[in-house]
Amino acid sequence: xxxxxxxxxxxxxxxxxxxxxxxxxxxxxxxxxxxxxxxxxxxxxxxxxxxxxxxxxxxxxxxxxxxxxxxxxxxxxxxxxxxxxxxxxxxxxxxxxxxxxxxxxxxxxxxxxxxxxxxxxxxxxxxxxxxxxxxxxxxxxxxxxxxxxxxxxxxxxxxxxxxxxxxxxxxxxxxxxxxxxxxxxxxxxxxxxxxxxxxxxxxxxxxxxxxxxxxxxxxxxxxxxx
Numbered sequence: 001x002x003x004x005x006x007x008x009x010x011x012x013x014x015x016x017x018x019x020x021x022x023x024x025x026x027x028x029x030x031x032x033x034x035x036x037x038x039x040x041x042x043x044x045x046x047x048x049x050x051x052x053x054x055x056x057x058x059x060x061x062x063x064x065x066x067x068x069x070x071x072x073x074x075x076x077x078x079x080x081x082x083x084x085x086x087x088x089x090x091x092x093x094x095x096x097x098x099x100x101x102x103x104x105x106x107x108x109x110x111x112x113x114x115x116x117x118x119x120x121x122x123x124x125x126x127x128x129x130x131x132x133x134x135x136x137x138x139x140x141x142x143x144x145x146x147x148x149x150x151x152x153x154x155x156x157x158x159x160x161x162x163x164x165x166x167x168x169x170x171x172x173x174x175x176x177x178x179x180x181x182x183x184x185x186x187x188x189x190x191x192x193x194x195x196x197x198x199x200x201x202x203x204x205x206x207x208x209x210x211x212x213x214x215x216x217x218x219x220x221x222x223x224x225x226x
Contacts, residue, residue, distance in 0.1 A: 023050035031124035036188035069133035075121030114197030166194030
């Protein structure tokens with residue numbers, strides 16, 4: 001019996017180690033408002049779906065590029081020291097000034113207020129399909145193609161039902177629903193509409209981990225029946 005218990009424990013242990021990693025995914029995109037003022041610079045949200053806190057001092061600096069996902073054109077992201085499992089953070093274009101503007105627009109709405117970082121790079125278009133690419137620089141000389149951790153695209157937001165709405169990557173649609181917040185209006189009466197900092201439901205365990213767990217349980221069950 002002890003041998004089978006050890007086998008089951010090892011299977012569960014291996015699955016836990018396999019899941020003990022950070023998993024950064026782009027979960028929301030804002031490419032501006034058309035027509036009128038944008039209220040803030042472009043921004044995107046990143047959520048850690050892993051089980052380990054992301055720490056740039058340990059894992060590498062974050063970089064952003066638009067849909068071209070060109071590591072040679074990617075721009076350094078700063079301002080966020082770590083991203084905990086299940087945490088969603090916001091990265092705003094325009095450097096510290098863009099970050100301060102974002103905070104002034106969203107502070108009355110985004111509760112709880114998420115961590116905010118910033119970068120200065122290519123914008124996310126508001127009149128054509130565009131997107132955001134996220135790199136984790138695992139070396140010391142800037143990102144390369146292998147450092148790409150996620151690339152997400154949004155459809156063309158230039159349409160009246162989409163004006164000012166962020167693209168919710170998880171839902172696969174422009175933001176709407178009970179978790180959506182609305183900012184003040186811009187100069188032509190259009191607000192930003194989105195859910196910055198909202199933590200999506202935790203994803204289910206990976207199939208490989210479930211299989212290992214079931215294997216351990218099955219082995220124990222078989223042993224008991226003999």
